[in-house]
Amino acid sequence: MGDMDLQIARQSATLRTQVEDKLRQAISSGRFKPGQRLVERELCESIGVGRTSIREALRQLEAEGLITSYPHRGPVVSTITYEEAAQLYSVRALLESYAGKEFAENGTAQDIHTLNEAVAEFAEAAESGGGSRLIKAKTAFYDCLMQGSGNVFVKQMLTSLHNRVTLLRMTSMTQPGRLNHSVEEIKEIAAAITDRNGAKAAAACKYHIDMAAKVALDYLRKTSENDGD
Amino acid sequence: MGDMDLQIARQSATLRTQVEDKLRQAISSGRFKPGQRLVERELCESIGVGRTSIREALRQLEAEGLITSYPHRGPVVSTITYEEAAQLYSVRALLESYAGKEFAENGTAQDIHTLNEAVAEFAEAAESGGGSRLIKAKTAFYDCLMQGSGNVFVKQMLTSLHNRVTLLRMTSMTQPGRLNHSVEEIKEIAAAITDRNGAKAAAACKYHIDMAAKVALDYLRKTSENDGD
DNA sequence: GACAACCCGATTGTCTGACAAAAGCGAAGA
DNA sequence: TCTTCGCTTTTGTCAGACAATCGGGTTGTC
Structure with a gap:
């Protein structure tokens, strides 16, 4: 009874919340593409x-940075420039390193246990190749990492950043060789945390994000024929 | 003609935006106290x-963390525990150090010039003792620091954190000796940045926040007779 | 033919009024 | 005293309405 799978449709939530989730998912999944207008009606x-x-949900997403509203013109799905993408990965590296360090130094044994389970699940998912299972596993891993950091602000900010990464619309794991590397890097992070080695954990986190950033930014640079006009 | 005092009532902004500002200010100024219910009507x-x-503005503030909404009970001004305050200052130190480092290493000469002007204004305000002038000067300094970091995400996150610090409702500068120290620390930051010394700038930023945190947390600990039940 | 002024449709921003549902509170009853 | 019931308050949500504004197309002029 380790996993408390929170029921998919917690109908108690307010309607607005459900709309938020739906929109967030639509953006993440790419059904709403960056730059696309979102017409209320x-x-x-x-x-x-x-x-x-709808409008209240849009305000929330706007605050999260997923959409951008121009007065009297309405919201569009946020676009993200190359520069901003680089900045995004920089901050992510900074915050995740911090989270990893704190986790290693102050996380509970329970948290560490959960983390290692998440890593194992991720590794398995990587082998079996289930796309949605992979995403789920990775999400679980990051949730655990942020949770273990013990800092609610870090958690919140990283969640926001993770959501925004999806605006880049390239999974950064699709690269054939990348996934294996990714698994190794994550194992490294978990190992350092389990060792209670803060500095090493921070370094591993930073390395992981830097690698992901490199792949992502290279990809962006290559496909940047549609950013000019 | 140095100060371009942007017209107070830029009526072009949507009403909702003005409401946001008004509420934010009401919370910052302490007119709405943490824990207080905000009834729509x-x-x-x-x-x-x-x-x-009102409701759309509240959604925005909720996303910023200034208020917390409970379903079917409405929003209350967010409260912040001692632990959370400590976490807040930790992240602030992390992000501002990063901003300082980036500023030192990559900021434009123009940014540096503006920064030094802001520091001078802050020092003057500290001597003349105008309370609102001090706040304005400090805000200008931080705006410049975040701007100079060149990272929109850092800027956004720090803005949010700065807003939330006001929830602690203790200026951290009211301590008699603190203000002078604060001025010195800020000068140190500006000097390091002007020197293009990234490591030193980061250290100075961290020191500044750590000192502010110490004062704030000590104060919180002393006045924590009203957190139990 | 190019450019400016103008008008019109589409959409947003905002208000009003309405009502179900839920939370909290007080009273009634066991 | 404790539970239960019902009432009041407030939120969550909808529908309809209307002014303001934006963007685009049209018209008119040079």
């Missing part, structure tokens, strides 16, 4: 709720 | 706008 119809709920 | 009356604008 269309969203009302497709989701089946009133404008109130 | 009261806000409507006191601000003089409809529920729509």
Whole structure:
């Protein structure tokens, strides 16, 4: 009874919250592409709720940076430039290193146990190759990492950054060789944390993000024929 | 003609934005105290706008962490525990150090010039003792620091953290001796940045925040007779 | 043919009024 | 005293309405 799989449809949540999740997912999954306009009435119809709920959900997503609203023109899915992508990965490296360090130095034994389980699950998922299972496993790993850092602000900020990474719309794991490297790097992180080695954990986290950033930014640079005009 | 005092009431902004600012200010100024309930209808009356604008503004503040909403009970001004305050200052130190380092290494000469002007203004304000002038000067300094970091995400996150610090409702500068120290520390930061010394700038930023944190947390610990039940 | 002014449709921003659902509170009853 | 019931308050959500604004197309002029 380790995993408390929180019920998918917790209908108790307010409607607005569900709309938020739906929109977030639509953006993450690429159904709404960066730069695309989001027209209120269309969203009302497709989701089946009133404008109130839609608009309030949009405000939330706007604050998270997933969408950008221009006055009297409405919201569009945020776009992210190459520069911003580089900045995003820089901050991520900074915060995740910190999280890793804190985890290693102050995390509970329980947290460490959970982390290692998440890593094992991720490694398995990487072998069996299930795409959605991989994403789930990686999410679980990061949730655990942020949780273990013991810092609610770090957790919140990293969550936001993770969401925004999806705006780049390239999984950074799709590269054939990358996935194996990724697994190794994550194992390294978990090992350092289990060893209670803060400095090493921070370094491993930073390395992991730097590698992911390199792949992502290279990819962006190559496919940047559509950023000019 | 140095100060371009942007017109107070830029009526072009949407109403919702103005409400956000008003609420943010009310919280920062302590007119709304942590833990206090915010009833929609009261806000409507006191601000003089409809529920729509109020609710959307509240969603924004909620995302920023300034208020916390419980379903079917409405929003309250966020409270912050001692632990969270400590975490907040930790992240602040981390991010501001990073900002200082980046500024020193990559900031433009123009940014550096502006920074030094802001520091001078802050020092003057500290001597003349104008409370609101001090706050303004400090805000200008931090704006410049974040701007100079060249990282929009850092800027955004630090802005959010700065807003939340006000939830602690103790200026951390009110301590008689603290202000002078604060001025010195800030001068140190600016000097390091002007020297293009990244490591030193980072250290100075961290020191500055750590000192502020120490004062703040000591104060919180002393006045924690009202956190039990 | 190019450029400016203008008008019109689409969409947002905002208000009002309405109502179900839930939370909290007080009273009634065991 | 404790539980239960019902009432009040407030939120969550909808529908409809309307002014303001933006963008695009049209018209008119040089």
